[in-house]
Amino acid sequence: MKLRELKLEVSQALLEVYPSEEVASFFVLLSEAYLNMSRLELALNTEVVVSEAVSEKFRNAVVRLKAFEPIQYIIGTTEFYSLPFNVTKATLIPRPETEELVDWILNDIPKKENWEGSVLDIGTGSGCIAISLAKNLPKSSVSALDFSEEALKIAKQNAELNGVSVDFSTQNILTVATLPKQYSVIVSNPPYVRELEKKEMQQNVLRHEPDSALFVSDADPLVFYRRIATLAKQHLYKDGLLYFEINEYLGNELVTMLTEMDYKNVTLKKDIFGRDRMIKCKTNE
Numbered sequence: 001m002k003l004r005e006l007k008l009e010v011s012q013a014l015l016e017v018y019p020s021e022e023v024a025s026f027f028v029l030l031s032e033a034y035l036n037m038s039r040l041e042l043a044l045n046t047e048v049v050v051s052e053a054v055s056e057k058f059r060n061a062v063v064r065l066k067a068f069e070p071i072q073y074i075i076g077t078t079e080f081y082s083l084p085f086n087v088t089k090a091t092l093i094p095r096p097e098t099e100e101l102v103d104w105i106l107n108d109i110p111k112k113e114n115w116e117g118s119v120l121d122i123g124t125g126s127g128c129i130a131i132s133l134a135k136n137l138p139k140s141s142v143s144a145l146d147f148s149e150e151a152l153k154i155a156k157q158n159a160e161l162n163g164v165s166v167d168f169s170t171q172n173i174l175t176v177a178t179l180p181k182q183y184s185v186i187v188s189n190p191p192y193v194r195e196l197e198k199k200e201m202q203q204n205v206l207r208h209e210p211d212s213a214l215f216v217s218d219a220d221p222l223v224f225y226r227r228i229a230t231l232a233k234q235h236l237y238k239d240g241l242l243y244f245e246i247n248e249y250l251g252n253e254l255v256t257m258l259t260e261m262d263y264k265n266v267t268l269k270k271d272i273f274g275r276d277r278m279i280k281c282k283t284n285e
């Protein structure tokens, strides 16, 4: 089958479910993954013949996309902070707001090339926060933990893929008594979606991403923040910084909680859409 015919078949099937811009972008991503062809090469080689085996891969992807499976899980990769990351159903797909969190941390560090501080990422998932920090802070020492062995397997692959060294460990943050050492920065994007918010979420997230990465009980949505902030009190150096990605509806409650815990300079930050999505605070003024 010619590439142009395959494109027509795939596009017609996906247009039943997705808008045309999204269909076009899916076809490019699938072609990069299965044909190793860029957007430009696709445009220039419409008459090229695609093997039956590869056409079949596209057809399988169409079935999965029509079941609202995220494209990142289908092709097994995504990009975060301009770096490549493998993803599987054991890992959350890294989000743009988390890139903003990484950017906030990096902007707070003046001489990134020479910074020799230590960082801990709690609930690392694909490793996206830890690895992008390690990549941009070449002299730092970065550690990361998650309670999912499956997620950590992927995070370790991603550290190798990006040529950085991160000290990964399997820990349940809700039950560990202490953290391994002292840190200059502790960061976390913990589960923070309340059960009551499920109805606002898209099918592709609800059906395919890991529940344990996303949800917390309506009764105690700040459980991870309280636990991490308590541990961070003992494990941040003087002037150490704590950063969280947050639920946009819980910003004020977090400001109150961290202030009552005697953290200083508690600062909320909005994402590019104007929503409170990050918070930072300091151990000392």
Ligand SMILES: C[S@@+](CC[C@H](N)C(=O)[O-])C[C@H]1O[C@@H](n2cnc3c(N)ncnc32)[C@H](O)[C@@H]1O
Pocket (backbone or CB within 6 Å): 091, 092, 093, 094, 095, 098, 122, 123, 124, 125, 126, 127, 128, 129, 145, 146, 147, 148, 151, 171, 172, 173, 174, 189, 190, 191, 192, 212, 213, 214
């Ligand atoms: C919102 S995801 C964030 C993943 C990744 N850091 C990111 O930003 O894309 C939360 C992560 O916390 C992990 N997690 C959930 N409960 C945990 C626990 N009790 N202890 C340690 N990690 C936990 C999940 O496995 C998941 O990887």
